[in-house]
Amino acid sequence: MSIEEGWGNGAQACRALGMARSSYDQIGQINAGKQKMKEEIISLSERHPRYGYRRISALLQRGGHKINAK
Numbered sequence: 376m377s378i379e380e381g382w383g384n385g386a387q388a389c390r391a392l393g394m395a396r397s398s399y400d401q402i403g404q405i406n407a408g409k410q411k412m413k414e415e416i417i418s419l420s421e422r423h424p425r426y427g428y429r430r431i432s433a434l435l436q437r438g439g440h441k442i443n444a445k
Contacts, residue, residue: 412440 389396412435419431426434432442 415440 385399386396388394389399415435415438416431419434420426423430423434436442
């Protein structure tokens with residue numbers, strides 16, 4: 376939906392939803408590295424559906440990723 380379709384602009388949508396425009400602008404800005412990590416986590420969890428977050432993070436660490444303990 377865009378302005379050309381007559382739906383208004385981002386500022387009007389934020390006002391209608393009671394949402395800050397700064398939050399709206401940040402929605403699509405995911406770091407490419409984070410996106411790749413997210414895809415890898417999903418891939419590992421689909422391959423190993425019984426693994427929890429600890430085992431998935433261990434697999435990522437063995438793969439050479441630096442993983443936060445949290």
